[in-house]
Amino acid sequence: MSAIIEVPGPGANVAVLRKERGWGQARLASEAGISTSLLGKIERGERPMTQGVGASVAQALGITLDQLLGKAPLHEGAEVQLRALTREIRRFGLPREPEMTEARLSTALSEMVALRERADLRGVLAELPRLVSETSNHAHAVGTPSAWARVTEAYSTVYWLAARHRWMTLADLATTKQKMAAEQADPVSAAIAARDEAGLYLNHGDFEDGLAVVDGGLVRVEQDAPTGPDRLYALGILHLRGLTLAGRLRDRRTADQHIARAWALAEELNRNVSRLGIHFGAQDTAVHVVATSADLSRHEDAIDTMDDLTKLDQSGKLTLPRTRTSPLHMNVARSRLALGDRDGALEELEHAWSLAPQMAKVHPTAQELLRVLTSLHKRSNPRLTKLAKRARIQF
Structure with a gap:
């Protein structure tokens, strides 16, 4: 599917696919059984899209979860x-x-x-x-x-x-x-x-x-x-x-x-x-x-x-x-971010990348967390910038 993009994270695919269908946020949120506020935050990169929410969104869009998440790029x-x-x-x-x-x-x-x-x-x-x-x-x-x-x-x-x-x-x-x-x-x-x-x-x-x-x-x-x-x-x-x-x-x-x-x-x-x-x-x-x-x-x-x-x-x-x-x-990292601890979430994500960089590069959770962290950080953060570069995300 041409709508699926590699970066900065699976949640970004939602807006692309929604707009392809000519749907507004209110319609997709209603079809998926989630709030319009949550959908907007996911699309803007203010909240990570969990795979549970992703499955509901995918069903509403008439696709499978894996299609929404997008295939990992081939080496x-x-x-x-x-x-x-x-x-x-x-x-x-x-x-x-x-x-x-x-x-x-x-x-x-x-x-x-x-x-x-x-x-x-x-x-x-x-x-x-x-x-x-x-x-x-x-x-x-x-x-x-x-x-x-x-x-x-x-x-x-x-x-x-x-x-x-x-x-x-x-x-x-x-x-x-x-x-x-x-x-x-x-x-x-x-x-x-x-x-x-x-x-x-x-x-x-x-x-x-x-x-x-x-x-x-x-x-x-x-x-x-x-x-x-x-x-x-x-x-x-x-x-x-x-x-x-x-x-x-x-x-x-x-x-x-x-x-x-x-x-x-x-x-x-x-x-x-x-x-x-x-x-x-x-x-x-x-x-x-x-x-x-x-x-x-x-x-x-x-x-x-x-x-x-x-x-x-x-x-x-x-x-x-x-x-x-x-x-x-x-x-x-997901839980630390949900509790408002961005620094703690970044530290956990750094650990994930240091242990298994090939896996972190293709894992939808790692992709989504990095997307949100880069979106939320308005000031320069050398650690986050370094991690984003490893993931080949422009930040």
């Missing part, structure tokens, strides 16, 4: 890599002779985890075509549940990368193939696939449908997964997705139910578990609670949870990867 060479990745995904049912040994494939998956946890989006895209191809070829050759679990996990990384950039056609394709692989794997793989499918609805702004997918996934895990850490992990990652969806929907009751269950599972698990970059444990639960507290306008709770977060580990430090800690700081 040099990405188009060729994307075509290669899409081609390998299409070949899911056309296996070739595996080129990697099982040991080499395990190493490649571990290397992908490292790239993902460093939030090296470019590195992930460069390596994904071959990994997707080789996991599929190997699974077709040996046919074991563990081999198909590797396929599920590889496709989960495809979904993750596509969702970060709002490449939703690719995300749709990936989750379809992932679900097929998970049916031949194990209950944890099925839970990962359900989590990512629900995430697809999250990205499109269809929060209620996403919650229905989460509920179905929980039922299957309860029925199929044996007791033990794998079961706790599978249930945990689904409840985290559920609380995020409920928060975006502003369904406090459902969000609180998922939050309570996630905390209980994390306590029972009593450690952090990761499967190809998908984490569950007490710290990861806290990260999701911070984001959902911000979605529910419980901004003091979000900041309090952040303050308590480092206490969840005996070392006093976060053990989560940058893919988690960078968005964590973005969400704390």
Whole structure:
């Protein structure tokens, strides 16, 4: 869509799309179920557009949330890599002779985890075509549940990368193939696939449908997964997705139910578990609670949870990867800005950029916060100017 612009933030797209339709602010606000005052502040860059509000605006405009947010710009060479990745995904049912040994494939998956946890989006895209191809070829050759679990996990990384950039056609394709692989794997793989499918609805702004997918996934895990850490992990990652969806929907009751269950599972698990970059444990639960507290306008709770977060580990430090800690700081920045603490919001945003610059550059929350901060600051602010330059925003 020609109306979608790259900078300074997704909220700026609202006025462009509204004017394309010849609508006034009053009409769009009424159709979206928000106040004209809030809509005006979002369009002027005085308030960040949350993805919950964005979903309502998108529905009123007759588009999906990801279309409203806009696709992230491609880096040099990405188009060729994307075509290669899409081609390998299409070949899911056309296996070739595996080129990697099982040991080499395990190493490649571990290397992908490292790239993902460093939030090296470019590195992930460069390596994904071959990994997707080789996991599929190997699974077709040996046919074991563990081999198909590797396929599920590889496709989960495809979904993750596509969702970060709002490449939703690719995300749709990936989750379809992932679900097929998970049916031949194990209950944890099925839970990962359900989590990512629900995430697809999250990205499109269809929060209620996403919650229905989460509920179905929980039922299957309860029925199929044996007791033990794998079961706790599978249930945990689904409840985290559920609380995020409920928060975006502003369904406090459902969000609180998922939050309570996630905390209980994390306590029972009593450690952090990761499967190809998908984490569950007490710290990861806290990260999701911070984001959902911000979605529910419980901004003091979000900041309090952040303050308590480092206490969840005996070392006093976060053990989560940058893919988690960078968005964590973005969400704390949202709450600080909502409480009028612009300097605190800028500091949190700086942390997010320092931890994962590639992610911050394409993340709609980081883009929107920077748009608002640059709009609100009327005087020169060297730190903000420096950050805006990193984001390639003229300020």
